[in-house]
Amino acid sequence: MKKLKRSGRLVDMTYFLLQHPHEVISLTHFSERYQSAKSSISEDLVIVKEIFEDEGYGSLLTIPGASGGVKYIPRMGQAEAEELVDGLIDKLAVPERILPGGYLYMMDLLGNPRFIHEVGRLFAAVLADKRIDAVMTVATKGIPLAYAVGQFLNVPVSIVRRDHRVTEGSMVSINYVSGSSKRIQTMTLARRSLSPGSRVFIVDDFMKAGGTIRGMIDLLEEFQADLVGIGVLVESVGVEERLIDDYMSLTRLSDVNVREKTIKVEPGNVLEQLTVYFKEDEM
Structure with missing residues (x-):
């Protein structure tokens, strides 16, 4: 130069x-x-x-x-983080997002590079002082979010799949119980994707009972890897049995009324996690 x-x-x-x-x-x-x-x-x-x-x-x-x-x-300041979460709440509350069965359309958000970039930065800010070796998610909708977090943490992304792929070499497979349907399903991860002792942050776009995330946690044990934290974009409130307890979320989906076409969304606990960081940082 x-x-x-x-x-x-x-x-x-x-x-x-x-x-x-x-x-x-x-x-x-x-x-x-x-x-x-x-x-x-x-x-x-x-x-x-x-x-x-x-x-x-x-x-x-x-x-x-x-x-x-x-x-x-x-890092990300409290005011900027609140603005990001409030913006997500406004976008999620649009009635046109409601799909048959009470599901929400979210691909426009997950496919928005600038928005996902800022969400990744927020998660990375909360994790700023923790050692992370890899970010894990399950294919496919969680992939953009995982790469955004991985970019700010400067770590690789491990993608868990529900099928075997010849191009990924030997795989480790486990069976897990889907939190919503209670069905037995299978997830796999390439052996070369994680090194033993890796410290991993799990991310997902949406969480109900947490069956998929629970499965990824069990998969980490097969790799002798350690879970550092869990982050989700949207969590569903009112689930009878949550399979995980310690996690951070940007938003909480408290109600979806298909008949009246209304969606109620609240801030998640990620802002509380960020507040804890700043209080400790000021000491």
Whole structure:
């Protein structure tokens, strides 16, 4: 890269950090990249850090030592998170979303890159100080959400499927009980998808009783992997038997009236999780 003025360095440095979250970048890397002294790079990073934190983009941590450098941690402020959740509630409450059987049409949201990008950032903000090695979801509607979270955590995505695929090599399969239908179903995951001891965050687009998520938790045990957390876009309220207890949700679907074509949606508990983080951060 050609030698840049400070204004050019700041733009390129900011872009580089945003593209490499949770990754330690050495001062030497930036010094060689911009052909500038480390003292100048340090001054630039102070400016970037100030803007990131003032605008709520995240934090920039300094890692001391010979192998140290700086690490960008994505964050999201309380006001921005509330705006995202309120916007989702408004979108979900549109009567035209009601499908036969009381289901909701959600593919327009899951297929909206900008919206899913921000949801991934919110989940990553809650998980900012936890070590995550992989994000897991079940095919197919949860995939966009999982990749958004994985992007901000800078970790790979493991996709659980309900069928065997030759292209994924040997598979691990388990049977699980569907929370809603109580039917025995099968889910599979490629052996190469997770390493033993991996710390995994599970995401899904919609949760009723949590049978599918319960199945993924059981699948983690087959890989000797650890569950760090669970995140869902929408959870259904009023389920008789919830198969999981500890999770975070953006919204709660409290009622769908097919006859009157009304949908009642409430904020989930993810904002409470974010509040806990900020209170601990201020101590």
